[in-house]
Every structure is written in C-alpha cells, then in structure tokens.
Amino acid sequence: MNDAKAPPLVQVREVTKTFDGVTAVDSVSLDILKGELFAILGGSGCGKTTLLRMLAGFEHPTSGKIIIDGADMTDVPPYERPVNLMFQSYALFPHMSVEQNVAYGLKKERVPEPQIRERVAEMLSLVKLGPLAKRKPDKLSGGEKQRVALARALVKRPKLLLLDEPLAALDRKLREHTQFELANLQYQLGTTFVVVTHDQDEAMTLASRIAVMHEGRIAQVGTPGEVYEYPANRYVAGFVGNINLIEGRVTAVANGRATVRSDALDADLAVACDDPAGLDGGACIAVRPEKITISREAPNGGERNVVKGIVRDLGYFGDQSLYRVRTRSGAVVQVSAQNLRRSAKLTVEWDDEVFLSWEVGSTILLRS
Amino acid sequence: MSNESNGERSLRWLKRAVAVPYLWLLLFFLTPFLIILKISVADPVVAQPPFTPLLEWGADGFEGIRATFSNFAFLFQDGYYGIIYLASLKMAAIGTLLCLLLGYPMAYYIARQPPERRNLLLLAVILPFWISFLLRVYAWIGLLNNRGVINELLLWTGVIDRPIAMLYNDFAVYLGIVYSYLPFMILPLYSNLERMDLDLLDAAADLGARRWRAFVDVTLPLSVPGIIGGCLLVFIPAVGEFTIPALLGGADTLMIGRVLWDEFFINRDWPVASAVSVVLLLLLIAPIMWFQRLQSREHEAGR
Numbered sequence: 001m002n003d004a005k006a007p008p009l010v011q012v013r014e015v016t017k018t019f020d021g022v023t024a025v026d027s028v029s030l031d032i033l034k035g036e037l038f039a040i041l042g043g044s045g046c047g048k049t050t051l052l053r054m055l056a057g058f059e060h061p062t063s064g065k066i067i068i069d070g071a072d073m074t075d076v077p078p079y080e081r082p083v084n085l086m087f088q089s090y091a092l093f094p095h096m097s098v099e100q101n102v103a104y105g106l107k108k109e110r111v112p113e114p115q116i117r118e119r120v121a122e123m124l125s126l127v128k129l130g131p132l133a134k135r136k137p138d139k140l141s142g143g144e145k146q147r148v149a150l151a152r153a154l155v156k157r158p159k160l161l162l163l164d165e166p167l168a169a170l171d172r173k174l175r176e177h178t179q180f181e182l183a184n185l186q187y188q189l190g191t192t193f194v195v196v197t198h199d200q201d202e203a204m205t206l207a208s209r210i211a212v213m214h215e216g217r218i219a220q221v222g223t224p225g226e227v228y229e230y231p232a233n234r235y236v237a238g239f240v241g242n243i244n245l246i247e248g249r250v251t252a253v254a255n256g257r258a259t260v261r262s263d264a265l266d267a268d269l270a271v272a273c274d275d276p277a278g279l280d281g282g283a284c285i286a287v288r289p290e291k292i293t294i295s296r297e298a299p300n301g302g303e304r305n306v307v308k309g310i311v312r313d314l315g316y317f318g319d320q321s322l323y324r325v326r327t328r329s330g331a332v333v334q335v336s337a338q339n340l341r342r343s344a345k346l347t348v349e350w351d352d353e354v355f356l357s358w359e360v361g362s363t364i365l366l367r368s
Numbered sequence: 369m370s371n372e373s374n375g376e377r378s379l380r381w382l383k384r385a386v387a388v389p390y391l392w393l394l395l396f397f398l399t400p401f402l403i404i405l406k407i408s409v410a411d412p413v414v415a416q417p418p419f420t421p422l423l424e425w426g427a428d429g430f431e432g433i434r435a436t437f438s439n440f441a442f443l444f445q446d447g448y449y450g451i452i453y454l455a456s457l458k459m460a461a462i463g464t465l466l467c468l469l470l471g472y473p474m475a476y477y478i479a480r481q482p483p484e485r486r487n488l489l490l491l492a493v494i495l496p497f498w499i500s501f502l503l504r505v506y507a508w509i510g511l512l513n514n515r516g517v518i519n520e521l522l523l524w525t526g527v528i529d530r531p532i533a534m535l536y537n538d539f540a541v542y543l544g545i546v547y548s549y550l551p552f553m554i555l556p557l558y559s560n561l562e563r564m565d566l567d568l569l570d571a572a573a574d575l576g577a578r579r580w581r582a583f584v585d586v587t588l589p590l591s592v593p594g595i596i597g598g599c600l601l602v603f604i605p606a607v608g609e610f611t612i613p614a615l616l617g618g619a620d621t622l623m624i625g626r627v628l629w630d631e632f633f634i635n636r637d638w639p640v641a642s643a644v645s646v647v648l649l650l651l652l653i654a655p656i657m658w659f660q661r662l663q664s665r666e667h668e669a670g671r
Contacts, residue, residue, distance in 0.1 A: 058570055078573045085574045091567035095589045104585075108576030156575065 007070065009034040009192050010055070010160060015064030017050050024050040026216035027064065032160075037186050037193045039207035041200060043239070047216040052162055052196045056085045069159050079108070084153040088164040090145045092137040098124070098148050099133040105156040123155040126185070143174050150182075154191065163195045167202055179205055200240050204228070212236045228288075234366050237286050244292075244333050245366075246285040253279065258365065260285050264331035269305045271363040284366040289336040291362040294323055294348055299357040307356045309333060314350055323348065325356055401649070408642035409435040419638050439643035449627070449644065453651065456624040459538070459613075460606035463545035464553075467602045468595065470546065471553035475594075476587075478554070479561035490558065493551050505544055505615050512540055512616070536618040544612035549605070553598040560594025561587070596659055604652050608645075624648055 008031035017025040025047040032038045042048045053059040054066060057078030066073045073081055084105070092101050099120055106116045124130045127147040137145060146166065153161055166182065167175045183206055186193045197203050203210050204224040212219040212227060212235070219239075220232040231237035234245065248262035248269065258273035260283055269285050293299065299306060312332070313324035323335040333356055348354055410419035424431040443449045478489045496504060511517050512535040519531040534540060564587065572582035610625030617623070624644065631641035 056570075056574060058573070077578075078570070079576045079578055083574075085571075087567050087571060089565065089567050091565065091571035093568060093571070093586060104572070104577075105575035108581070152575070 006034060008032055009036075009069055010194070011065075011067040012051075012055075013065040013067065015051070015054060015061045015066060017047075017054060017059060018062045023216050025054070025061075028213075028216070028218055030211060030218065030221065032192060032194060034192055035190050037183065037195065037206055037208050039195045039197060039203035039210045040213060041197055041203040041210050041240075042213035043198055046213040048196045048198075048213050049164065051213070052085070052164055052194070055160070055194065056083055056162055057081045082159040083162060084156055084158040084160075085162040085164065086149045086153045086166055088166075088168060090137075090149040090169075092145060092148055092152070094137055097134050097136055098129060098140070101137065101148055102152045102155050105152065109156065119155055123151045126154075127151045142170055143178065146170060146178065150185075154185075154189065158191065160192050160194065163193060165197055165199075166195060168197075168199070175202075182206065204240075212239060214239070229364075231286070231364065231366070234284060234286075237364065237366060242289050242334060242336075243286050243364075244289065246287070246331075248283060248285055250276075250279045250283050257360070258283070260365075264329050265307045265327050265333070266329055267305065267307050269363065270303070270360045271365045272360065273365055279367070286364040286366055287358050287362060289322070289334040290338075292333070292335045292356050292358045294325070294335050294337055294354050294356055296348060296352060296354055298355050303360040304357040305360060305363060307333065309354060309356060311348060311350055311352045311354055314346075314348075316346070321346070323354075325354060404642045404645055407638050408439055408646045409437065410639045411436060411438070412637050412639050417638070418636050439639045440647070442640060443643055443647060452622045452624050452627050453647070455622045456607050457651075459541060459545070459621075459623060460603050460609070463542055463549070463606050464599050464603040466542060466546045467550050467553040468599060471550055471557055471598065472591075472595075474550075475554045475557035476561055479558050479564075486562070490555075493554050496551070501548065502611060505548070505611055508540070508544060508547070508616060509535060512543075535616060538617070538621055540616035540618075541613050541621055541623075544616045545602075545606050545609065548612065549602040552601040552605075556597035556601060557591065557594040560591050560597070564590055593663070596662070600655060600659055603655070607652060608648055 010030070010032035012028055012030040012032075014027045014029055015025060016023065016027050028047075028051060040048045040051060050059060054061055055068075057073070057076060057080075061074060064074075068081070068083065073083075093104065096104065102120045102123055103116050106119060111119070121130070121133075124133055127150055129144065129147055129151065132140065132144060137148065140148065146169070150166075163182075167178055170178055179202065182193075195203070195206055197206075207224060209221065209223055210227050211221045214235045220227055220236045222230070222232075227236060227240055231240065231243075237243050238245065246260075246262050246265060246269070248260040248264075250258050251261045251268070252259040253273060253276040256272060256274050258271050258276065258279060260269045260271060262269055262285065271285055273279070287305075307327060309325035309327040311323055312326045313322075315322040318339070320336055320338050323337070325333045325335060327333065335356060406422050407419050410422065412418055413420055420434060422433060422435060424434050474493075478486055478493075481489060509516070513519065514531040514533065514535070516535070518534065519528075522528045523531065568586050568590075569582050572586050573579070577585060608625050608628075609623060610629055613621045613623040613626050614629070617626075628641055628644050628648075631637050631644060635641075
C-alpha cells in the first residue's frame, strides 16, 4: 500500500506553536505516508496534543506549514479540512442518537438523505453498532461510545483520521481487544491514521511508524523495531521499554568498534561504532534487560560484554524472571530472562554471584 | 457494627434536618394559601373581617359548612377579569422573551470567560440585589420622567425638542420587568452553559459545522433546560407583578396584580380578590407541572 515514490500525505514543515511565550511545539517536521498507521508518542506536556490539534485545524501554527494531500492547510479552518478527529472524551452529542451522531458530518456536507442513510448504516455495521442505532450516547458503555466516535469520524471518509488517546478511557481487557480491531479497521479501509498516545505499548502494537516527542520536539521517528532496538538518544531509550543506561568514557575506537570504560560496572565494554565523531567526551552505553544472559559460570568465548555482580532482587513471574544485579561498585543492572526450561528450582538465586553477558551487537551507543 | 449504627444515626439526623425547610414551607406557604382558599369561597360582608366564616357556629354548636363558588362564577362571567388575565400573561410573556433575548448572549459571554473573570461578571449581575427592589423601581421614575435625567439630557444636547413620554405606559413596564428580572434569566442559563463540554463544539467544527451552525445544532438544544428554567423564573413572578405596573405603568396598563390590590384595598371585596389569586395560582401551576414532567422524562432518558 505504501508507495515510496508517492509524496507523503501529510507534510509538517518546521511547525512551531507558542502559547503566551511558552513553546508547546518547537519547529517540528514530519512526513506521514498515505495508508500509514502513524503514532505520535510522548509523555504529558510533550506537545503531541497541540500538534494533533494543529493537524485538525483547532490551533493555528505560530510559524511553519501543514500540507495535506498536496494542499496547504495551514490557514484552512477545521470544518473545511479533509481531516477528522476522534476525541479522547469522544465528544458525542448527548442530545442525538447514535445514528444522528454518525449522520451529522454527512448532513453538514449536504450529502443527499438516501445516501446518508446508506453510509450511516454501513458504518454502524462495520463497527458492530447496528442494533444500537436509536440509542442516546448516555445509554452506551465505554467501548460502544468509542465505536460511535470512531464511526462518526470515519463516515466522512477523511483522507486523514486523527485519534487522540483512542484507548485511554477503556479498561484494560477491552483495550487489548480494541487495539487489534482498530488496526484491522485501518487495514480494511486504507485510511491514514494518526494516533496520539502516551502509552508506549499502544504505540508499539498499533503503529507502523512512531514519532517520539519530547519537550516540543521530535526525538525520533521510526518503526516500532527501530525505536526500540536503535533508540536515537537517551530520552527515547529510557521512554520506550526498560533499559540499562551505563555511563562511561571512550578509551579506544578501532575497526568499527569503540571500547567504553565503565567504572560503575568495573568493565570495558565493546560497542559497534562506525563514526568516532563526538565521542571524545563521555558516552552512554545502553542494553535492554532481555538481551542480557545471567549465569553462575563465566560465559566462554564469543563477542560478548561481561560484567560480574551479585543478585540483589529476584522477581519470578512464571514465564519470565526479573533480576536486579548489583556490581561491586554499587551500580544496579536489570536483567529479564525467559524461563524456557520447566523447573521448579531456579538456577540463579538471591545473593548468588553471577556473570552478566550480552552480545556486542546488542549494545547500544548513545551519543546524546 | 458501630459504623453502621453511626450511618443510620446520621441518616436520621439528615432526615430531621431536611424536615425543617419542609415544615417551613408547609407553615408559611401552604397555610396562607389555605386561608386564601377559604376566603375565596366565602361571601363578602360589611364587617371585620369582611367575609363570612367557613364554619358556622350557632347557639347549640356546629351548624355546618358554608361555601360558595359564586366568586369564581363571577370571575368567569365578567369578561373584565378574563381580559386582564390575558393581558397579564401577554405582558409577562413579552417581558420574558425580552429577558431571554438579552440574557442569553450575556450568560453565554460570561460562561465563556476565564474562571476569574466569570465570578466578577456574575457579581455584577447580582449586584442590583444589594439595593431594595422598590428603591430601584423608584429610581426608574427619576430616569424616565418627562423632566427626568434621560429627557433632560436629550433636550440639552438638542436631540429632541420636547420630552418623550417614557413613563406611565407599557414601555416603562416592560423596561421595569426586563431590568428587574434579567438576573433570574441569566443565572440558570449561565449555570447550564458553563457546564457544557466545549469538546462538543470542536467536534461539530471537525464534522463540518461553522461556528453559527455548531451553536444552533449543539449549544442551543443542550441549553433548553436552562432556557426553560430561566423563563419560568421570570414569567411566573412577572404575571403577578404589582410594584412595576403600579409605579411605572399607566392608567391603561392592566395587570392582574393591580386588580388584586384594587379588589382587596379599594373594593374591600376580599372573597373576589382571593378567587382572583386562586385562579392565578392555578394558571401558573400549569407551566410548572409541564416543566416538571419534561425534566423527569429527561431524567429517565438519562438512565
């Protein structure tokens, strides 16, 4: 579906938004491709909602441009944009039935009445709400309201559908189920979705690409895999998933590999590095807990970084175990291990002296 | 155990506390009404009090109940009262409509201000209550008089060469009603509009509605309870209004409040006066009952 040569559906160009001198969005540039399920991920106050509201047309950028499907939308009001928004609060009209809510946008578009009826019925059956068409929103459950909001936004066949924290108001079980339904629906319709969320799991499972925002700027854009395995900076590494951050200094760079001395771990760690620029000062090494192997015997051979420590904390979850291992200097490393073999006895116990090792290829070098 | 009995005890206290205002209403609203009702079925006599008693006591005790509906019959036979009831309803209805047209934009404006500003503006709306109602109505006489502030100013600036008759006519009564009752329209409308979820307006805009359209489609229908509440608060007291037509109205301004006054104090026909007020009450109960039913239906729909 994604045509690499086609121009992006949405082009955000150097967009900045300030409120009373406070910068909410700071010269953000983004390309969103046609048919993508794109997620904007970030903590509260990172500017993601402001960016979304600018895409919808509720906020006007202080500077910069927003181009949607080749047309400059910067000065176009929300009611004239080929964009629809599903509100976090759903914002269903309480005095209208489900049917009337969904039909509202088509009526404003002056679609002929028989077509409205047809499209509303079609959309309601798509989100499995046909039998509830005559109900008022206050007689619906949270999940049903969410589907009405979705139907109301999609029935206008927007070029771009924006979803503001689409799953935040649902309870956990429903959320997992709805997540897959949403992704399925997006695949069926081929509409470009932009989801704003603070929940990294939601972004990872839903999106084909993620933009991580921090303090009004884009920290990284990439596929869920890229963002998780190749974080561009400390913020992304720490925000998405669990990670061990190890401060150190570069002692040697040779043959596409840097050696970083960590006093905290009392170890020299190797990491892939093609470009030594900017490494003269300190560097930060990162490694995900699940990439680390924990063992009582010294690992033999291979391209591995090895650290020694003592098990201080142990959490057994059945499918996996979490360890917190303290090195001699007091630094703590998190390790998670799948319990692949069936055994009631743990191979590693509290206060055991252990070796932690991970592949050089799993080691992340963070420059900033 | 002790927690439960604590809860029960506080519930019992709550019930007692709630009983106080009910008793108050019973004593000071229902009792006078029953007295009025009693007088309305009596015959007028030249005596003190000027009506016949309901219960007749003879030499050998209780003789019977004496009640007549002739006062009510009189009200219906004499077209005069019917005309005045209609005129009062009309004046109150027009006054209410004017209050609504003026109060809605004001309430809307206040509700959309930042919270600190809202309280200041609301204070300004209820500020006139600090001064006695009667004094404020009198103040209008000073303003509207042929030699009042407004006419003097217009004459002095040369806009007019003879004073405009602004006092002692229907215009002055409407002005008085709108001025006096506007806060009663603004407050319920404000509390309704202030509660509205502003995301709904964004949603309407997102779905293709311009601002005015979004107002008509969303804000207006959702503010109907506020509109009805405000209108009842203005309409009901305005129908029976006495002070404003008496002080600002002309000789031809007929309102039921003035007729009541005349029957009581000039004709000293207390039974007819009482019948007039009983009929007025019945007339006004109808819209209240209608509103009640509308609200309970809405309440049920909400569940």
